[in-house]
Amino acid sequence: MLKIAKSHEWVKINDDGTAAIGISDYAQNELGDLVFVNLPQVGDELTAGEVFGDVESVKAVSDVYAPAGGTVIEINEELLDNPALINESAFDAWFVRLENVTEGDGLMTEEEYDAYVATL
């Protein structure tokens, strides 16, 4: 089930209770060509609503907030080498996988999020 935060990060919670998180297509489009990603390490604890990494376009650096809390069990090494994957397909380009997941407050469904970004 895909849910998206107002700060433009998505979380997909799997049936086994683990989750993947990334940034939305709207976010990648606003940021422009991404050239650098800073990710946490396996074992790090994320807190929903707090910064867990950053993405950099040629022009600027932007914090990425965790849409859900949990323990990092895997990071997407491919993104470190090729941040453009986020521009190509934002909802497939996961940043980290989590276990012991706690959803953040105020997450939206895809429809709600689309309606929200239409107002921006």
Add this chain to the structure above:
Amino acid sequence: MEELKTPLYERHVELDGKMVPFAGYILPVQYKTGLIAEHMAVRTACGLFDVSHMGEATICGKDALYNTNNLVTVDVEAMTDGQVKYTPMCNDEGGVVDDILVYRIDAEHFYLVINAANRHKDVAWMRSKMTGEVEFNDISDSVGQLALQGPNSIALMKKIIDDDNTRPKKYYTFIKEASIHGKRCLISRTGYTGELGYEIYASPEDIVDIFDVILSEGKEQGVIPCGLGARDTLRLEAAMPLYGHELADDISPLEASLDFFVKLDKPYFIGRDALIAKGEPTRKRTGLSVTGRGIIREHCDVYDGDKLIGVVSSGTMCPFVNHAVGMAMLPTAYLEPGTKVEVDVRGRRIPCEVVALPFYKKETKAK
């Protein structure tokens, strides 16, 4: 303050330009192709920039040569008619008022191109320094400007110019009376990308037609419209200074490593005495190449261990060299290429090394 629109504003909107305020104008930072594609187009094919925000001024009259020569650090007397020179323009203390282009039409007619952000300051400064039989005019509002840059720009220009004899063939020369599809324009072999190319000046009405002609006729040459974002990464890759970053009222052109453009043996120019009195600079602009992971940016502090030694003036991931680089003014003890330093990026120390400028240099072959 309400931003001004250039004559090409509607075109930018039609082309899906992401419009941002810059130097009092609203201009596209990029189009839908994105900054990296725009940057690469200029290095490998060609790109078209609206630079109508740039300011233009003229100095005319019997004493035009003396006055122009007095304003700038290069030797204007040594210029030939039809030649262009890049030059710093100093204040009395030897700091930089602006960096400008001087076009010598003849000894009594000069055309100057100045930074948009400095236009009013420059115009007031230059006007205040005029002496003798001379007329100074700010003509910025009656001039539109395009930059066509990239290896394919020559083939494209040959295709659209009405008379190929009016196409400037040599680097840093210009033709005042050229025309493109019947629209009169001044064309120079200049640019701010480190690539070969042209800058085109015409009336605000005609510049729109010329813009359209270049995009419609240039498909074969791979031309795409490019925004301010690519303009900045291209100039940074080519290590060209940008006023407000590498240049300022309190930075001397020698500190900015523009020695080549400062002719101290010229008998007179504003700032000359101050530059001579200051002697060899104790700090100079140099290149930094990131050896660790990350991107260094403007305002980041540069360290040697615990010692703060400078600040990054410009920095980014440069698309063509595909590496994170920056420029900083560092004490002369740190200028040797290979010198290890660290840059503080949001609380994280990123290892860098000093490298010679520029980061990118085009292969020289042009006609």
